[in-house]
Amino acid sequence: MNSRYPPVSLIGAPTDIGAGHRGASMGPEALRIAGIGAALSSRGVDVIDRGDIVGPRNPWLPPVDGYRHLNEVLAWNRAVMDALSDEFRAGRLPILLGGDHCLAIGSLSAVARHCRETGKKLRVLWLDAHSDFNTHEVTPSGNIHGMPVACACGLGPDVLTGLGGHVPAMRPDQIRQIGIRSVDPPEKRLIKQYGLDVYDMRYIDEVGMKRTMEAALDGVDADTHLHVSFDVDFLDPSIAPGVGTTVPGGPNYREAQLVMEMIADSGRMGSLDIMELNPALDSHNRTAELAVDLVESLFGKSTLMRD
Structure with missing residues (x-):
């Protein structure tokens, strides 16, 4: 087996409970059909598929007090947090197969708690078209998949911000957001107020993806747990149409490959969301197959041998 990477556990979270479109609940099975387990095994990675987390169905109701499906979102995220925490305790690298991005509240809570318990530094790379830094006061929709970063940083309902037993679960300076190109106006003010480190598409256009990733990975060392939260809408919709919130002007195939290869080069990734x-x-x-291709690059696939 590939000793560079710890053993991997695939965990499905088949829900669209926090989203504005139905269908992300089918994401885990699409990734399995695209061969994610076999692709990682072929790279020498020890892979176990834990199957799917079970949670409440999507009632598809309007928002209540600014939140859609808060109780159901809480149940799913608690289950996600517990599932990832079990894998960390077993010394395994969890890959959460989403599901919509509200599930990152659970994964970030688990990762942050793991770092507190082990004394590791936390760095989160948030690969997304959106900052997901909305609150119930500013959200135009009430969809909680637009709120996970805010919740992790302590902005949101107590049941979500305190999920992992520590508020906030993480600090804004522990996250780097890459590929951002759609931010609601009130959300922009919150991002500026809290000093979120955002590498938007204009920044990437100006300096290039290599320098962007060097900046995002700066300071990551042997004592760092690197968590990658990969929203497939990070990618340009011309290559990845299978998302409910497409935004034109995202990274192209080669830029996305470079992102993944540079993360792999760091050797520090300890957990991954595919959302x-x-x-x-x-x-x-097509989009699931592309996601699997990119995940292979996260685990060391490259054109040539690179030391």
């Missing part, structure tokens, strides 16, 4: 894949909006599972 918002919506097969109902895809074409012949």
